[in-house]
Amino acid sequence: MPEKTINEMTKDELCEYAQETFGVELNKRHTLNALQAEVEELEGSDANTSIGDVEVVVDADFLRHPVNKRVFESTPGLLKRGDMIPCDKDGNNV
Secondary structure: OOOOOHHHOOHHHHHHHHHHHHOOOOOOOOOHHHHHHHHHHHHHOOOOOOHHHOOOOOOOOEEEOOOOOOEEEOOHHHHHOOOOEEEOOOOOEO
16 A cells, blocks of 8 residues: 555654654644644755765865874775864864
């Protein structure tokens, strides 16, 4: 049996769908039309994008450790770390 569309769902189904899919709790006191509009807006937005879904590209020749302030030449392994700070060879932010 195919899944229901937003327009075919009940209030309870819409609220459950929004919670499971987007982690958003809808107010069941709203009208059915209002809930449908809210879910359609959630589906059209990037509300379910987490930071793990985003690829960050850093173009730096040197990276500084945030705690001990040591400067390292940039390598793919260091670039994958999220805590390293792009800098110049003297440790100044770029």
